Amino acid sequence: MGKDVVADLKRDYISKLLAKGQRVDGRRFDELRPLTVETNFIGSAEGSARVKLGNTEVVVGVKLVTGEPFPDTPNTGVLTTNAELIPMASDTFEGGPPDQESIEVARVIDRGIREGHAVDMPKLCIEPGKEVWIMFVDVHVLDYDGNLFDAANIGANAAFKSTIVPAKRAGKGEDYPLPVLHQPISITAVKIDGKILVDPTHDEERVADARLTVATTETGNLCAIQKGLDGAFTLEEIFKTVDASRRIGAEVRSKL
Amino acid sequence: MQSSDSKENIREIVVPGDLLAISSKKAGPGTYSEGGKIFASQLGIKSVRPDSISVVPFAGQYMPIRGDLVVGKIVDIGPSNWLVDINSPYPSPLHVNEVPWRVEFGETGKFMSVGDIVLLKIVGVDEMKRIQVSMQEHGLRKLAGGMVIEVSPSKVPRVIGKNGSMIQMLKNMTGCRIYVGQNGRIWIDGELDSIVRAVKAIRMIEDEAHSLGLTEKVKELLEQSSGKGA
Amino acid sequence: MGGTPTDLKLIDENGRRLDGRRPDEMRPLKIEAGVLKRADGSAYVEWGLNKVMAAVYGPRECHPRHLQNPERALVQCHYNMASFSVDDRKRPGPDRRSHEISKIISEALTNVVFTEYFPRTSVDVYIEVLQANAGTRCAGLTAASVALADAGVPMRDLVAACAAGKVADTIVLDLGKEEDNSGQADIPVGYVPRTGEIVLLQMDGDLTPDEFGKGVHMAVEACKKISEVQRDALKRRYSARTEETEIGSAERSEAV
Numbered sequence: 001m002g003k004d005v006v007a008d009l010k011r012d013y014i015s016k017l018l019a020k021g022q023r024v025d026g027r028r029f030d031e032l033r034p035l036t037v038e039t040n041f042i043g044s045a046e047g048s049a050r051v052k053l054g055n056t057e058v059v060v061g062v063k064l065v066t067g068e069p070f071p072d073t074p075n076t077g078v079l080t081t082n083a084e085l086i087p088m089a090s091d092t093f094e095g096g097p098p099d100q101e102s103i104e105v106a107r108v109i110d111r112g113i114r115e116g117h118a119v120d121m122p123k124l125c126i127e128p129g130k131e132v133w134i135m136f137v138d139v140h141v142l143d144y145d146g147n148l149f150d151a152a153n154i155g156a157n158a159a160f161k162s163t164i165v166p167a168k169r170a171g172k173g174e175d176y177p178l179p180v181l182h183q184p185i186s187i188t189a190v191k192i193d194g195k196i197l198v199d200p201t202h203d204e205e206r207v208a209d210a211r212l213t214v215a216t217t218e219t220g221n222l223c224a225i226q227k228g229l230d231g232a233f234t235l236e237e238i239f240k241t242v243d244a245s246r247r248i249g250a251e252v253r254s255k256l
Numbered sequence: 257m258q259s260s261d262s263k264e265n266i267r268e269i270v271v272p273g274d275l276l277a278i279s280s281k282k283a284g285p286g287t288y289s290e291g292g293k294i295f296a297s298q299l300g301i302k303s304v305r306p307d308s309i310s311v312v313p314f315a316g317q318y319m320p321i322r323g324d325l326v327v328g329k330i331v332d333i334g335p336s337n338w339l340v341d342i343n344s345p346y347p348s349p350l351h352v353n354e355v356p357w358r359v360e361f362g363e364t365g366k367f368m369s370v371g372d373i374v375l376l377k378i379v380g381v382d383e384m385k386r387i388q389v390s391m392q393e394h395g396l397r398k399l400a401g402g403m404v405i406e407v408s409p410s411k412v413p414r415v416i417g418k419n420g421s422m423i424q425m426l427k428n429m430t431g432c433r434i435y436v437g438q439n440g441r442i443w444i445d446g447e448l449d450s451i452v453r454a455v456k457a458i459r460m461i462e463d464e465a466h467s468l469g470l471t472e473k474v475k476e477l478l479e480q481s482s483g484k485g486a
Numbered sequence: 487m488g489g490t491p492t493d494l495k496l497i498d499e500n501g502r503r504l505d506g507r508r509p510d511e512m513r514p515l516k517i518e519a520g521v522l523k524r525a526d527g528s529a530y531v532e533w534g535l536n537k538v539m540a541a542v543y544g545p546r547e548c549h550p551r552h553l554q555n556p557e558r559a560l561v562q563c564h565y566n567m568a569s570f571s572v573d574d575r576k577r578p579g580p581d582r583r584s585h586e587i588s589k590i591i592s593e594a595l596t597n598v599v600f601t602e603y604f605p606r607t608s609v610d611v612y613i614e615v616l617q618a619n620a621g622t623r624c625a626g627l628t629a630a631s632v633a634l635a636d637a638g639v640p641m642r643d644l645v646a647a648c649a650a651g652k653v654a655d656t657i658v659l660d661l662g663k664e665e666d667n668s669g670q671a672d673i674p675v676g677y678v679p680r681t682g683e684i685v686l687l688q689m690d691g692d693l694t695p696d697e698f699g700k701g702v703h704m705a706v707e708a709c710k711k712i713s714e715v716q717r718d719a720l721k722r723r724y725s726a727r728t729e730e731t732e733i734g735s736a737e738r739s740e741a742v
Contacts, residue, residue, distance in 0.1 A: 010403065010405075012403060013403040013451070016448050017448065017452070020448065022452075041537075041616075042537070042568075042570055042571070042616055042617045043535060043617055044570060044571055044572055044573055044617050044618065044619075045570035045617075048570065055523040055524070057522070059568070059616060061568060061569065061570025061571075062570070063569065063570050063575035065574070065575060082569070082578055084568070084578055086566065086612065086614060087543075087564070087610070087612055088522070088525060088539070088541040088612035088614060089522075089524065089541075090524050091524070091543055091546075095564060097579070136569065136570075136575055138568065138569045138570050138575075138578070140568050140570075140614070140616070142522060142539060142614070143522045143523050143524055143525075144524055145523065145524070169573075269720075269721045269724055269725060271635060271644065271716075271717045271720050271721065272598075272635050272640070272641040272642065272643055272644055273641070273642060273643030273644055273678075273679065273680040274717075286640070288600070288640075288642070295642070295643075295680065297600060297640040297641060297642065298635075298638055298639075298640050298641075299635045299636065299638065299720050299724075300638075313638045314638065314724055315526065315527065315636065315637055315638035316637070316638025316639070316640075317526070317544070317545055317546070317604075317638070319603075345544070345545045345546050345547060345604060345606075345607040346547075346606070346607075347547070384556065384605055384606075385604070385605055385606070410638065466724060
C-alpha cells in the first residue's frame with residue numbers, strides 16, 4: 001500500500017515513453033545514474049564504502065576476524081557476504097530474518113567477488129588447516145531506488161581497495177593492506193517491452209519482465225551472471241547485455 | 257525582495273516546540289495551545305492571521321478533510337463497497353450508495369475493478385478517523401487513461417496556486433487535462449510529450465515550493481520545453 | 487559498566503580526559519535533516535565518532551494489525567547496530583540490548599508525538615548505528631526526533647538526549663568508548679526542553695544521590711544545547727530555498 005500504489009500506475013507511462021526511446025528520468029538505455037563513492041566511511045570497519053547510485057544509497061563494511069578454514073579449503077581465507085535490506089530504506093522492505101530477495105542479492109554479490117577473484121584468498125591463510133582470516137562483507141541499504149546488485153558490488157570493490165587486514169589486533173604481526181587481485185564489476189539491466197535498460201530505478205524494476213546481472217573483470221571475462229524475475233530473454237538480448245556490461249563495467253572500474 | 261504587504265509575508269521557519277505567540281487567538285493547524293500560549297507542532301512556516309495562528313507544514317501525511325477532492329485507487333472489492341487507497345494512513349470504503357449507478361449486492365466488480373483510478377470527494381471524517389468518500393457529485397468519476405504522480409500533500413497548495421493560477425498555467429501551456437487531489441495525487445492526461453512536460457513542471461514546483469519567483473521559473477521551463485521532443 | 491581496571495589515565499592532572507575534553511564538555515555534534523529520499527523523514531547524526539542514521543515512515547497503517555490502538559497512533563522504534571559498527575563484528579539482527587533500547591526510545595518519543603491525532607496507525611522509526619563509540623542510544627533518540635519533525639509528524643517538542651557518567655571518581659558528560667568501558671557509572675537522559683521533563687532515563691554503576699543529581703543536571707544542560715543543534719538542522723534544510731510565500735499557499739484551494 002501507500003507509495004507502491006503509484007509504481008503500478010506508472011507502468012503505462014513507462015511503456016509509452018519507451019516506445020519513443022525515452023526513460024522517465026531522461027537517461028539513455030545504456031546510461032548509469034550519477035555515481036558517488038566515498039571510501040573509509042566507517043572507522044570501526046577494516047574497510048568501507050558509501051555508494052550513491054542515483055537515489056539508491058548503500059554502505060558496505062568489511063570486517064576481518066581470525067577463525068577456522070572450511071575443511072575442503074584448508075589453505076584459503078573465508079568470504080561471507082551479507083545484505084541487510086532494512087525497512088528504513090523502503091516501505092517495501094520488511095524487517096526480520098533475511099527473505100529470499102536479500103539472500104539473492106547477497107549471494108549474487110558474493111558470486112561476483114568470489115568468482116572474479118577480487119581478493120587473493122589464499123594469501124589470507126595464517127596457518128594451513130588451522131587458522132585463516134574470515135572476511136565479512138556486509139551490505140547495508142539506507143535508501144532504495146533500484147539496482148542493489150550494482151550499488152553493493154561497486155561498494156564492495158571500493159571498500160576492498162582501502163581495507164586493512166587487522167593483523168596487529170589479532171596478534172598476527174603488522175597490519176597490511178587486503179591483497180586485492182581483480183575488480184569484478186557487475187552491471188544490471190532489465191527488460192521492459194522488449195527494450196533493455198541498464199541500471200534500473202525502483203519503478204523500472206517493478207514493471208520489468210526480466211533482469212540480468214553480469215559481472216566482468218578487467219580482462220573482459222565474465223565471472224558471474226544472474227537472471228532474475230519471471231520473464232525471459234532471447235539469446236541475442238543476453239549477448240547484447242553482456243557486451244554492454246563489459247563496456248560499462250570498464251568505465252565504472254576506471255572511476256574507482 | 258519582500259512585497260510591501262503586511263507581516264504575513266515575512267518568512268519564519270518554526271520547529272515543533274517553538275513559542276509562536278502568547279495570545280488568545282485560535283491555535284490553527286500545525287500548532288497547539290497550552291496555558292494561553294501557542295506553540296508550533298510541525299516544522300513549517302509561521303502564518304499569522306487576524307483570528308488565528310497556524311503553521312504551514314513542509315511535510316506530513318495527508319489527513320482527509322470533509323469537502324476535499326481526492327484521486328484514489330481501488331485496492332480491494334467487497335460485495336457492497338470498493339476499498340480505495342487515498343494516500344492516507346486510512347483506507348476508505350466507497351459504498352454502493354455513494355456512486356451514481358444502481359449496484360446490486362455482489363455486483364460491485366462489474367462497475368469498477370482493482371487498479372481503477374477514481375476522482376472522489378471526502379464526505380465525512382469521524383473522530384475515529386473513519387473516512388467516507390463519494391462519487392455522487394457532478395464531475396466525480398472513474399478516470400481512464402492518463403497517468404498519476406504523487407507529490408507531498410503539503411505541496412498541493414503550491415501546485416494549485418493562488419486562485420488556481422498555477423494549475424491553470426500548467427493546463428494552458430501543456431494542453432493536458434489535470435486533476436490535483438488534495439491528497440497529493442495528480443492525474444494527467446494528454447499527448448505523451450505534453451504529459452512529460454507537465455510532470456517536469458510539477459516536480460519543479462515540488463522541489464522549490466517555497467522559493468521566490470517560482471511561477472516565473474515554471475513558466476520558463478514550460479516555454480523552453482515546448483516545441484521540442486520533450 | 488564494570489569499572490574495568492585500566493592503564494589509561496581517564497582524567498589527568500589538569501582535569502583533562504583521554505581526548506582532551508573537560509569533564510563538562512560534549513563531543514562534537516553535527517546533524518543533517520532530510521538526507522534520505524524514500525523515507526517520509528530522516529536525519530543523520532555524527533556525534534564524536536558515532537555515525538547514526540534515523541528514518542521515519544508514517545503515520546501509516548499499523549503493522550502488526552493486532553497491535554493497533556483504536557484511540558491513538560503507536561510509535562514503534564527499531565534500533566539496530568550494523569555489523570560493521572563495532573570493532574568486533576556484530577552478528578546481524580536485533581539482540582536483547584537492541585530490543586530494550588528500541589522500547590525505551592519508542593516510549594520517549596510517544597510522550598511528545600500527538601498520537602491522538604492518528605488513531606489506529608503506526609509511526610515507524612528506524613535507527614541504524616553505522617559506527618558506534620558509546621552514547622548510541624542518545625545519538626539515536628536525538629536523530630529520531632529530528633527525523634520525526636522532518637516527516638511532519640506533529641509533536642509537542644523535539645527530544646534531545648545525552649548521557650553523563652562517572653570516571654575516575656569524577657562526574658563527566660558524554661562518555662566516549664573507553665570511558666564507557668572503564669567507567670563507574672553511565673546515565674543516559676532524554677529531555678524535552680519546552681517542558682523541562684525527562685522522557686528517557688537509565689542508570690547503571692555506583693553513584694551517591696549527589697553524584698546522580700550532578701550527572702543528571704549536567705546531561706540536561708547539554709540537552710538544551712543539543713536541542714539548538716537539532717532546530718538548526720531542520721531550519722537549514724529549508725532556509726536555503728525559502729524566501730517568500732504567497733498568502734494563498736496557506737489556504738486549501740479548490741482543486742480544479
